[in-house]
Amino acid sequence: MLQRILRPTLLAAAGRRVLSPLWPAVAAPFSTSTAVPDLAPAPATTTSTATTTATPPPPSASPPSSKAETLRLLPLLRAQPQHYITIHIHSFPFLVTLGDTITLPFRLKNIIPGQTLRLTHASILGSRDYTLKGSPWIDEKLFSCRAAVVEETREPMRVKKKTKRRQRKIKTVKSKHPYTVLRIKELEVLGGEEEA
Template sequence: MSRALLRSVLELRAPSSRIAPLFAPFRHIQPRGFNTTAPIVEPVAQPHVNNAPNPTDDQVRPLAFKKSHPVEPPTPIADSVKNLLPLLAAQPGHYITIHIHGFPYLVQEGDQIRLPFKMPGVLPGDVLRLNRASVIGSRDYTMKGAPNVDERVFECRATVLGTESEPLRIKVKTKRRQRRKRQAKSKHRYTILRISELNIKNLDEIEASS
């Protein structure tokens, strides 16, 4: 019994030849052949007929710089005012966009204007010459200024009818944690005008006045 136990202990201490080593010896592996592919050929830019590098009379302009208008746009008519101003003056029912202290008003002859302020230095019955207008027109024709129409083309006059005042407004103003109250009173006044005259001049009148 003891001999058998001793033999088993010796077998455990001695390295067994049956166990394979942890690291196998390095073996040289012959490399396999690589698959060869065809070389990549870059595409060569071929000149296109519609993409001429330097456009001349015989070649077409490049697509990126092609003109939006193949033909030059027509030039504006130099004498359009001479041709169309008599037609504008001949039609009845003229309208005008006048500017008074920066406020535009679209009016006709006989209309009333209530200015949002009291115009200083005027009295009821005074006649004012309005010489700033951006648009003058009739039913079929319109003349636009850049930014204003020449004052020699038209003649617009307004009569001061008087001054209107709104009802007295009282507003109570208070402050936080204060018992004091203050009353703010306001009663705005407005000037009323009436367009008494609106004429569109002809070329003869313009030349005579100039």
């Protein structure tokens, strides 16, 4: 950040070579000097070669170990008495546990009350001692979350009066949005043996 504020000539005087987007590389037309500071990259030093010789581990090596670690710790999460889960329905996150009632701020289409829905998009699954986080989602083979549709309801009628300055007109806007109510009836951590 400091390099973007200082002029290139001041940085060149200090022995640093920096290309700054705030100052042009050409001299001003009223300037009598024709010397323009060299903006080429600095030659490589011994410290930069030491950092380039170290190669990072291949990206394919870390995911299997984390997956194996997840499968190893999954029985500990399953042994806990109560679980919670963050499910996502149309990009809305809901933190729920068994028996919770969710009032969705929209109406789900093509459903009827009493129908059971399987919720597959979850980002966090946990208990008091352990938490499993997905990136961005947890594999749906590791958990089972089902919700029953309780009802499709509407909010109470809202009436808003809209006015404009220096106008005598008052516009009345009524709204009564539909909601869907779900109840979590199953939340279970599965073994994940299907993947092993």
